[in-house]
Amino acid sequence: MSIEHSILxxxxxxxSTGYDIKGEFEHKAAGLYWGLSYGSLYPKLKKLEEEGFIVTIESESEGRRKKLYELTAKGWEELDSWLSKNPAPPSIKDELFMKMAAWHREMDLNLLSDHIKERRKEAVELLDYIRKWKQNNTSxxxxxxxxxxxxxxxxxEAELQWADESILAIENDEMPAGQDPYNLGEKQLERRRMAWKKDH
Amino acid sequence: MSIEHSILxxxxxxxSTGYDIKGEFEHKAAGLYWGLSYGSLYPKLKKLEEEGFIVTIESESEGRRKKLYELTAKGWEELDSWLSKNPAPPSIKDELFMKMAAWHREMDLNLLSDHIKERRKEAVELLDYIRKWKQNNTSxxxxxxxxxxxxxxxxxEAELQWADESILAIENDEMPAGQDPYNLGEKQLERRRMAWKKDH
DNA sequence: TTCCGCATGTAATCTGTTACATGATTAC
DNA sequence: GTAATCATGTAACAGATTACATGCGGAA
Incomplete structure (x- = not known):
């Protein structure tokens, strides 16, 4: 029920209106917590209202159709109770991590260093955004x-540090030593060759 | 199609068998990349086989029913092509972050410091697991x-550092100063009180 | 002989996204 | 006048989880 709580x-x-809420998830959150689409937002607002956690306090104001939602006492209670509960461990889906874990000897390391440079760029942008945010005197x-x-x-910052370290390691060919007790690295190459011969 | 690629x-x-794959996502990955359930794993394996990315190389071995999957040439190609593509930015869902953003003046700060201590504990455990993993001479x-x-x-490590800093800040009442240009903090308390009066 | 780990699978359900549909207001 | 932004909503679809159903082999 976490998305509902984030809405509260x-x-x-x-x-706030549904539109406001979407904006809050889009900009402020930028990569820090998850987004949500109108397709799930509006039905959830409807449900939260039906269940008495929120009410519409303004509607059809100034000719423009809009609904401003406010918390009820029940809504505040639910929010407090959610805040009190131990948060779930973070769930991270990082394709870069998966790809590095699966990187094999036949893959060009320069490609990987491009991926990391791109990741670095994203991190710099986000960091910049956050630093401005915390002193924008608006939020x-x-x-x-x-x-x-x-x-x-x-x-x-940790991401940035890692990216710099890793790009250097790749470019200077100073990669950390891995471990391969069952010689799977060699076997992997052999399996690849076998698959190739068989299917071509 | 990222889960399929992770399976490849x-x-x-x-x-590997389906069971092996599930195990790999459960233990090795522990919090680093995402998990998956049998309910999605087996249908996906079936689909990957139908599409020619993997084949069953062993079945019903030693009386025990099991299917060992291996990559085909097409499977290796698909894997390489996936590795070559720029990974999507990481998606992070962190309830603790959301809760802190929503923390308000009527909430007890000791509760928050408990949450952070719990998070710290999880981070220590994971870090310990990872450090053992990289020199277990088995993987x-x-x-x-x-x-x-x-x-x-x-x-x-960054998470740990932050947790220590934050617990100290809370316990010594040395919280960093926020910003509130429109005095929303005060208004929030007032809105809470209003909701209370109205609904009780 | 009973429990745990290995092993595969399906059906019902849940949760969310994409694409579509609509329309007013505001800035250029 | 026209493009961007504000604003709400639905229907079809995609993706994944939970709970269920089944059964062997080995260890205690």
Whole structure:
């Protein structure tokens, strides 16, 4: 039920429309927590209203069709109870990690270093965005929020450090030594050759 | 199609059964890349075989029913092509981050520090697991794989550092200053009180 | 002989996205 | 006047999980 709670969290900052909420997930969050699409957002808002966690406090204002949602007492209680519960461990899906784990001897290392450079670029951009955000004098960020931003910053700095180290290692051919007790690396090459012969 | 590729990647290490693959995602990966359930694994293996990326090389061996899958030439090609493509940016879903962003003045900070301590504990365990893994002399890890492990290590170390910093900050009441240009913090408390009065 | 690990699979369900449909307001 | 942004919503589809169903082999 985590997405529903995130919606309650966004509304807790200030009464918001579905559109506002989507924006909050798109920009502020940029890569730090997950996004959501209108296709799931609007049905969920409807459900949260039916269940009494939120209410529409404004509708069809100034000729323009819009619904501003606000938390009810029940909504605040639910938010507090969610905040109190131990958060689930982070779930990370990192294709770069998977690809490195699967990288094999016949793959060009320059390709990998391109991937890492690209990742580095993304990290620099995000880091830049976050650093501006925390002193833009526009967003509401309380002291705990600052701790959260520091969390994101440290992780990105670690990513950057790793990227620099790794690019250097690849370019200077100073890769760390692996381990291969059953000689699977050699067997892998052999299996590849076999597959090739068989299928061609 | 990323999960399918991860399956090909696991088989590339050595011919594997569905059960083996599940295990690889469960243990080795522990929090570093995503898991998958039998409910999606077996249908995908079937599909990959139908499409000619993998073949069954052994079946019903030693009386026991089992299927060992191996990559075909087409499978190796698909794997190489996937490795060559720029990996998608990592997707992170971190409830702790969301909760901190939503933390408000009426919430007890000791609860938050408990959450962070729990997170710290998880990070220590994972770090310990990874450090043992990279010198267990049992797993096949090549030089690029070592780079991947270093990646995970650095991120976990950053997490640890942040946790220590943050717990200290909370306990010594030395929280970083936030920003609140529109005084939303005060308004939030007022909105809470209003909701309470209205609904009770 | 009973439990645990190995091993495969399906059906119901849940959760979310993409693409589509609609329309008002605002900035250029 | 026209493009971008604000704004809400649905239907078809994609993707994955949970729970269930089955059964062998080895260890205690």
């Amino acid at each position: 969290a966004v509304i807790s900052f200030q009464p 509401f960020i309380n002291d705990v929020g600052m701790l959260a931003i520091r969390y994101a910053e440290l992780k990105l | 990647a696991v088989i590339s290490f050595q011919p 096949f890890i090549n030089d690029v794989g070592m780079l991947a492990i270093r990646y995970a290590e650095l991120k976990l």
